[in-house]
Amino acid sequence: MAAIVTAEGLGKSFARRGSTSPPVLDGLHLELEEGTVLALLGPNGAGKTTTVRILSTLLRPDAGRATVGGLDVVRDARRVREIISLTGQQVAVDDKLSGAENLTMMGRLAHLPRRVVRDRVAELLTAFDLADAASRHVGTWSGGMRRRLDLAAGLLTRPRVMFLDEPTTGLDPRSRQALWDVVRGVVADGTSVLLTTQYLEEADRLAQRVALVDGGRVVAEGTPARLKREVGEAGVELTFATPSDAARVAPALAATVDGARVRVATDGSVGHVRSVLSAVEAAGVAPEHWEVRAPSLDDVFLTLTGHAGTTGPGGQDRPATTTGVAA
């Protein structure tokens, strides 16, 4: 299969002359295979949004080149715009217009014939479960509905490539699930999707390939299965009163120790978790707190890059003694 989006050595800096702040993009490479989903996974400030803005012709790169559908995003920007759609981090719909009015406007701007616009608007409103609210002002809608409308607005033209910049940030779990279903439907219809996300789970659910972005470059790339294999599935995490308690428990388990905290990789099954807890009990020290936790973005970074993400999303930076798997 051919790559529909490519980026080679993209560089971008917003620093003023003489400033020493590092570039936002520093030689970023990526490829999106036609008909698939590529997730750019990374913390805030990694360069995900800047990448999307360059690929969607909003920003010119300082270095490197990028193509969409074989067209250069700088030289052929206008033609690129005819085959892409962008759904940015902020919802781009008018609160004072109804759902149908919003979509109709976008269809007209995409230069579709009137009748096609009318049919397509009705089709999308139904497909995205928005038909009942279609005539109400969007300002009265829920966040999830607004996000779905936002996505629909980008789909009137059946774009070949869709860019989604953190499409589910700020959504509740049910809306997130609904949005994932929408994206899967879009891909089934033949659109290639490049999405950015801070959530490992989202990349896992949607993408065929995941590119881990940190410090303006792709630091690891592969299928979600491979990334997860390297990170380990979930972990039993136990917090003890003192590091020495933690050290006492660790030998009995295949555990990594981080101060008073102990992490044991698990498949999440009742049997395995029970055996871990039994081993802890047998060691004669009681944890202050324990939980089973899925690997977070922090864990992925720690494992694959050997350091925590530049500015982890809400995750505490902890100096850990994990045995890192080099990416």
Added chain:
Amino acid sequence: MTHVLSDVSTMTTRGLRLVARDTDAMITAVVLPVIILLMFVLVFGGALDTGTEYIDYVTPGVILLAAGFGAANTAMAVERDMSGGMVDRLRSMPVNAWTVLSGHVVASLVKNLATTAIVFGVSILLGFRPQVTALEWLAAVGMILLFVGWITWLATLVGVLVRSPDAAGGFSFFVMFLPYVSSAFVPVDTLPSWLRGFAEHQPVTPVIETVRGLLTGDVAGTPGLADPGGTAALAITWCVGLGLVFAVAAGLAFRARR
């Protein structure tokens, strides 16, 4: 280029819907100008001697002042587009920068046309009796729209450049100031000499004199602007020139903004 007209019409429809559903903008467009007219005519009018019926003198000024207030709404609407996600979506589509912005401008022209009609209507109820032919009406309204045009393009530029709704709203202070220091409400020879120099040479004064001249035949209001043809030419040059400058600047700023 083939899509420019359809794009402008799409964006104008949007702009008009946003204005019509924005309570603030509607009050600014409909209620405020009428209150200002009543205030000038009923409160200040008795004390002001302009050599004519004050209502004849002040009506064009109220309309231009209203255009300034309305422009602040335009600046805020453009700012909302820029700071929200809308601008990114539009810029990632095959739509021209000026097309996007002109939706707000044309909507503003239509809105001000309505304001103009309302102010003239109330003014006529209050005793305004313009002695004009249909052609002079048309010319006067055309002059007002040219003025609204440049001030709206300026508002659009402000909306593209500023980074907060407050800054966009603050724009109204500037545009309020212009008509006050002109011959809109008082003859410029009543101003202190240092202000008079500004008032005689700023764009609002020739526009006011032209509109007033067309509607009431009163052309001797401002020294140096006694020739109606020359005054009109000056007014048109100001409006078209400033309009072009701000339109080009707004489009460039729109494209340059990241």
